[in-house]
Amino acid sequence: MTSSAVLALYITICCVAFIISKIIISVLLYKRWARKRRIVEESLSGGKMVMFRSPTTQSINSKAFMKTMMKLTNKDIIGSGGYGTVYKLTIDDMAFAVKRLNKGRTERDLGFEREVDAMGDIKHRNIVTLHGYYIAPQFNLLIYELMPNGSLDLFLHRRMREEKPLEWPTRFKIALGAARGIAYLHHDCIPHIIHRDIKSSNILLDQNMEARVSDFGLATLMGPDNTHVSTVVAGTFGYLAPEYFDTGKATTKGDVYSFGVVLLELLTGKQPTDESFIEEGTKLVTWVKGVVEDRKEEHAVDSNLINFPVDEVKKVFAVAEKCLEPDPFKRSDMARVVKMLEEINSQKV
Numbered sequence: 001m002t003s004s005a006v007l008a009l010y011i012t013i014c015c016v017a018f019i020i021s022k023i024i025i026s027v028l029l030y031k032r033w034a035r036k037r038r039i040v041e042e043s044l045s046g047g048k049m050v051m052f053r054s055p056t057t058q059s060i061n062s063k064a065f066m067k068t069m070m071k072l073t074n075k076d077i078i079g080s081g082g083y084g085t086v087y088k089l090t091i092d093d094m095a096f097a098v099k100r101l102n103k104g105r106t107e108r109d110l111g112f113e114r115e116v117d118a119m120g121d122i123k124h125r126n127i128v129t130l131h132g133y134y135i136a137p138q139f140n141l142l143i144y145e146l147m148p149n150g151s152l153d154l155f156l157h158r159r160m161r162e163e164k165p166l167e168w169p170t171r172f173k174i175a176l177g178a179a180r181g182i183a184y185l186h187h188d189c190i191p192h193i194i195h196r197d198i199k200s201s202n203i204l205l206d207q208n209m210e211a212r213v214s215d216f217g218l219a220t221l222m223g224p225d226n227t228h229v230s231t232v233v234a235g236t237f238g239y240l241a242p243e244y245f246d247t248g249k250a251t252t253k254g255d256v257y258s259f260g261v262v263l264l265e266l267l268t269g270k271q272p273t274d275e276s277f278i279e280e281g282t283k284l285v286t287w288v289k290g291v292v293e294d295r296k297e298e299h300a301v302d303s304n305l306i307n308f309p310v311d312e313v314k315k316v317f318a319v320a321e322k323c324l325e326p327d328p329f330k331r332s333d334m335a336r337v338v339k340m341l342e343e344i345n346s347q348k349v
């Protein structure tokens with residue numbers, strides 16, 4: 001074969017290979033697109049979307065919402081917990097936090113039902129708003145308002161180096177707001193609601209750093225004549241009231257204890273399960289108790305707090321102690337806790 005014939009053969013082979021590879025890539029891309037479309041259609045077909053009526057959501061089209069939902073990727077994840085993954089979803093310039101719970105494990109399905117039952121009717125400035133939900137054969141979604149400042153634990157314990165620590169007035173505002181939210185659940189909702197998982201990662205912060213109680217996956221509705229609800233022990237280690245381990249009974253006083261632990265986090269900047277406590281064979285609640293008894297509260301205050309009103313901080317330590325009273329009958333209820341914090345607030349100079 002002449003050299004020009006060889007060259008022509010090479011060029012032909014290259015062209016054919018190029019065209020075949022293009023065809024293969026196109027087929028693969030088409031298959032991927034078709035699979036995605038099928039997933040969207042399947043989830044849209046068997047599912048039911050419910051949006052609660054509100055000025056924010058009335059213009060939202062469920063199909064468009066679900067299509068946007070299906071396009072979310074790992075980049076859109078803003079958090080994840082024991083029950084699901086939380087994504088940020090923006091549609092028509094409105095931002096939502098969408099919690100996706102894969103179906104299959106009964107406790108997750110129960111968590112979803114509890115959350116919808118407990119939160120469906122709640123409207124309170126210190127409780128995160130549930131805008132709606134979606135039920136499909138493979139998964140469930142909970143659609144919340146997005147809290148731009150994330151959760152309190154991020155600010156207290158998982159802060160980036162360059163971020164400023166929370167100042168005392170903000171900490172106090174968060175404490176009072178969270179207390180009002182929990183008191184509303186205990187005293188004003190009918191039936192009363194026990195949250196059962198009060199902790200700093202379930203206190204979210206809006207654009208003004210106002211506290212909003214969230215995550216009602218363990219919440220329990222209390223019948224009108226009940227004082228407690230018997231359950232298996234659930235909740236988060238470090239926040240559970242001592243009597244809960246013995247009795248397995250969820251009561252509003254259990255939430256008060258957990259709120260006391262959150263107050264200690266705000267005051268000391270320490271996590272209830274801080275490694276240093278485990279090494280010393282103690283825990284945050286016991287350590288603070290000793291410090292308060294010795295009247296040395298200043299030594300326990302978060303070292304990130306440079307300027308703080310000593311008297312006010314001591315009074316908040318005293319409120320925390322009332323929440324952490326080991327005997328639930330002697331422990332204050334949430335209405336009393338709000339009152340004590342409001343009194344401290346009104347005495348500010």
Ligand SMILES: Nc1ncnc2c1ncn2[C@@H]1O[C@H](COP(=O)(O)OP(=O)(O)OP(=O)(O)O)[C@@H](O)[C@H]1O
Nearest residue numbers: 079080081082083086097144145146147151201215
């Ligand atoms: N409405 C929201 N707005 C902004 N961020 C949110 C919202 N809801 C949840 N998040 C973020 O997602 C994280 C996970 O929330 P989720 O309620 O699923 O779990 P958790 O409370 O952290 O843990 P667990 O479920 O194990 O108790 C939160 O800590 C928070 O940072």
